[in-house]
Amino acid sequence: MSGAGVEGDRERRVEAKYEKLKKEAAAGGYFLNPDxxxxxxxxxxxxxxxxxxxYAACPCRLSGGRRELDLDIICPCDYRDADVEEHGACYCALYVSGEVARGEREVEPVPERRPDALIEAVAKGELPVAAPQPAERAPSQGAAFGGSSAIPVWRCKVCGYLCARDNPPGVCPICKVTKDRFERFY
Amino acid sequence: MGATKVDGNDKGKVRIFTLSTCIWCKKTKEFLAQNNVAYEYVDMDKLDSEEKDAALAELKKWNEKCSMPTVVVNDSVCIVGFKEQEIREALSL
Structure with a gap:
């Protein structure tokens, strides 16, 4: 294959990847960067x-080179929703908030939310002994529906979709209504 | 350490820790090039294991989170992330 052919093939693959990401984002109530x-x-x-x-490790973070070291930063990463919520964009800014998508807010550098223990693990090339949990959230409590410090469960009042996370999603991934239609269920 | 030098005007010692895949790192490099600033960069994802350990140890001195891009000017000023205004101020652009 000629150089131009390889280049054209690359362009087509990038285009296909972009279209897939865009379609999946829209289907889940997310927005890709409008740029x-x-x-x-x-x-x-x-x-x-x-x-x-x-695997699709975050392009803007140093990969540990092994899936088990990078699980939380495989795109879409564990931190996307919280960063989109707080900063209007995920860490690399592939995903943005509705405000940013509509051009009502500018994207600014997003501080790293990944826990230090996992960054350290990448540097060392080995997993931490126990995956870190925010101090106020013991791992067993969320799973057991017990204790006042469990992860909250949110219910979409329109379709009944339930999700356990710190805040309701910006858009219901099932019926697409906005965040304000969610109530705290548990 | 596998640093790459980019020619330009001498604005002091400008080093950036980057990833070849990171768009904010690319924007930082482009910004420096547009302003004709001489700098050197290390693409952390292109290093072998030994080089990476050394580069990470150096980066950690400046930025605990070891995130990219990290711009270090004259071994004294550190700017984490592509913050155009802060880079301008540090380099008097």
Whole structure:
């Protein structure tokens, strides 16, 4: 294949990745960064990481090179929703809030939310002894529906969708109503 | 350590810790290039294991979170993330 052919193939794959990400984002009530070249650059980097590591590690974080070290930063990462909620964008800014998507808010650098113990694990190349949990949230409590410090459960008043997370999602992934239609269920 | 030098005007010792896949790192490099600033960068994801350990130890001195991009000017000022205004001030641009 000629150089131009390889280049064209790459472009098509990036385009396909971008369209897939965009479609999946919309289906789940999320928004990709409205700056299309920016989002496509990240789509390309996700392809690079898929080839390099075998999974789509966050392009803007140092990968540990092994899936078990990177589980929380495989795109979409564990921190996306909280960062979109607080900062209007995820760490790399592939995903943004509705406000940013509509051009009502600018994206600014997002501070790293990943716990130090996991960053340290990547540096050392080995997993921490126990996965860190926020101090106020003991792992067994959320699972057991017990204790006042369990993760809250939110209910979509429109379709009944339930989710256990710190805050309700911006848009219900099932029926697409907005966050204000959720009530605290538990 | 596998640092790459980029030519430009001497604005002091400008080092950046970057990832080749990171768009904010690319924006930082572009910004420095547009302003014709000489700098050197280390793409942390392109290093072998030994080089990476050394680079991470160095980066950690400046930025506990070891996040990229981290810009270090004259071994004294550290800017975490692509913060154009702060970079301008540190380099008197």
């Amino acid at each position: 299309e070249p920016f989002a496509k650059d990240l789509a390309e980097s996700l392809l690079v990481n898929e080839e390099r590591y075998g």
